[in-house]
Amino acid sequence: MKIAVVIPCYKVTRHVMDVLAAIDDAVAAIYCVDDACPDGSGALIQASRTDPRVTVLFHPHNRGVGGAIKTGYRAAIADGMDILVKVDGDGQMDPALLMDFVAPIADGTADYTKGNRFWNLSHIRRMPLLRRVGNLMLSFMTKASSGYWQVFDPTNGYTAIHARVASHLRLDAVSDRYFFETDMLFRLNTIRAVVQDVAMDARYADETSNLRVSRILGEFAFKHVRNTLKRIGYNYFLRDLSIASLELIAGLGLLAFGSLFGLYHWIASASADVTTPVGTIMIVMVALISGLQFLLAFTGFDIANVPRQVLHRSIQVNRAVPPVARPR
Template sequence: MTKSHSPRIAVVIPAYKVRSQILNVIAEIGDIVSSIYVVDDCCPDDSGALVRAECLDPRVHVIRLPKNLGVGGAVMAGYQAAIKDGMDIAVKIDGDGQMDPRYIVSFIEPILAGEADYTKGNRFFNLDSLDQMPRGRLLGNAALSFMSKLSSGYWDLFDPTNGYTAIHCEVARHLPMKKISPRYFFESDMLFRLNTLRAVVVDIPMDAK
């Protein structure tokens, strides 16, 4: 990080059918974060409206998409808002409570230290925690990991479908946002696009949940 000011950290939360969890997720986000972008992906449960009505955190900005774009489209909308507002790093977590906000510091540290442009979670680092993950999902993730290594070129990464990520906003600025897969292959496509930018990607150990 070359800027002299304190780094401005943003959190992007795609919101789709997370009405019962989203407020608790926001409440657990620490003071290190400057802005929180809740991207209502045309949610039928009006998750964004709930946040506007009941969340008093001044860091929160609700972005309502006119049509459902999928998780990738929602994240890109959050990235664009973070870039426009001058954020330095954008951390993406889900709104369903399965990604512990306490990990945010671990995700941004390598980026702040200049050791990474993009960080992502790795649930395979601690083998004991994998007992919580169904065996079929483990096997599927292993297969996807190999396919992702082939397509992205990041041979030392694991758990490519993990959606807990952080990105330097200067790198996000150069992503072809309209071309990135908006739905099921979003995380893997992100790795492919990052490799074309020669971005440094680092895995962050986290427990499976």
């Protein structure tokens, strides 16, 4: 299989050449995407490169890390690559681990692999505390919005994907910026691709993060809720109608009825200064408890309903993927 590496380049001039030098000889092509880098990362790579595998692509305007990755994906698909690995140019991701991400795809056990920095508990303390706490919260939200309940560390950008699967994704619809990795999981679930975690250790040195939690917190929360609703609607009411669909309807209906019925009678009893009848209280409690049980049953079904059949074995590359404009 032809392996390609995609490296988004934005303010990575201090590390990117070391990253390029460490990439495995088994890699057939390397696509460095200068995302309108103010430090001239692309020009530096062009001036210093000695590796014929390296191609530098330029964005006239900054599109974010997701936009850069999508440009690299399209170029690699157009060039006939089979497995596309994304590596950051800031030195946080060890290129020596690259084949660990390729192997499950090449073996036919996964369509998409992603790093997980939480496997080795003895190394978790190396991660800054704020990142640890943020990852815990984001991981749970991502499980719900993507449907991949078995994966963790959703913001980990060390990933690999089969070109056939990437070509069938609506790349234009995937988020361009920091929500890219999370949005990719949601899009992968819509086509029922198999996702697998790969244990890894991150390296933290003098790299500068461009991510500001205060700026993206509200955006991430909104997009997670949106993707959760879209995924449930698509998987349980458009693609299929199963017992879980009925459990969800019953659960939400009973919870809504119990809440509204109980609130109405509580207000009425309080206004009349009388005690709410025991029968009314029992109706409310039965509705709320039954609704909660139905929702728990639906959640259990959803957790077990992760994709298990590898997709790339049964599909071909989608040749309708828009080509990438190459620099002259």
